[in-house]
Amino acid sequence: MSARMVPEASIAVPLLGRKLPEGGMLADAEVADALRGAIEAFVRAVEAGT
Numbered sequence: 001m002s003a004r005m006v007p008e009a010s011i012a013v014p015l016l017g018r019k020l021p022e023g024g025m026l027a028d029a030e031v032a033d034a035l036r037g038a039i040e041a042f043v044r045a046v047e048a049g050t
Contacts, residue, residue: 008041 011034015025025031 004045006042006045009038009045011035011038 013031013034020028
């Protein structure tokens with residue numbers, strides 16, 4: 001088995017001390033934008049096969 005890192009999809013989400021439930025994370029624009037960007041980068045990497 002092997003793995004490949006996708007740096008653009010590796011993020012730090014600013015959650016420390018915020019005590020956000022799952023829905024709260026998605027409702028928080030900063031967190032949601034970071035997650036969306038990381039997921040989009042991951043999808044692009046998978047689709048490109050690199």
